Amino acid sequence: MNNEKNQVQIELSAEVAEGIYSNLAIISHSSSEFVIDFVRLMPGIPKAPVKSRIILTPEHAKRLMFAIEENILKYEKQFGTIRTNDDSAAIPPFMAPGGQA
Known part of the structure; x- marks a missing residue:
């Protein structure tokens, strides 16, 4: 089986490469x-x-969760534990109002 046929080339435009800062999801x-x-x-x-806004299937959302978890573990192994500020309970960084779309 030829691996080159199964590879996807991902393009990153200059505009998207700049990223978007977010402090709440x-x-x-x-x-x-x-x-x-x-x-x-x-x-x-x-x-x-x-x-x-990102819209994902449940399967892709779960894959994303695992990928983020894996990358946080790698980050903390290299740079140390990521601290979270318990005083920020008034505005959590991630919240699900009602849990429905």
């Missing part, structure tokens, strides 16, 4: 999809815009 779901809204909260500004 709102995760909701239905029976067929997970929706992750990435939001940017700014001090003193009452409105927080959704900067990006």
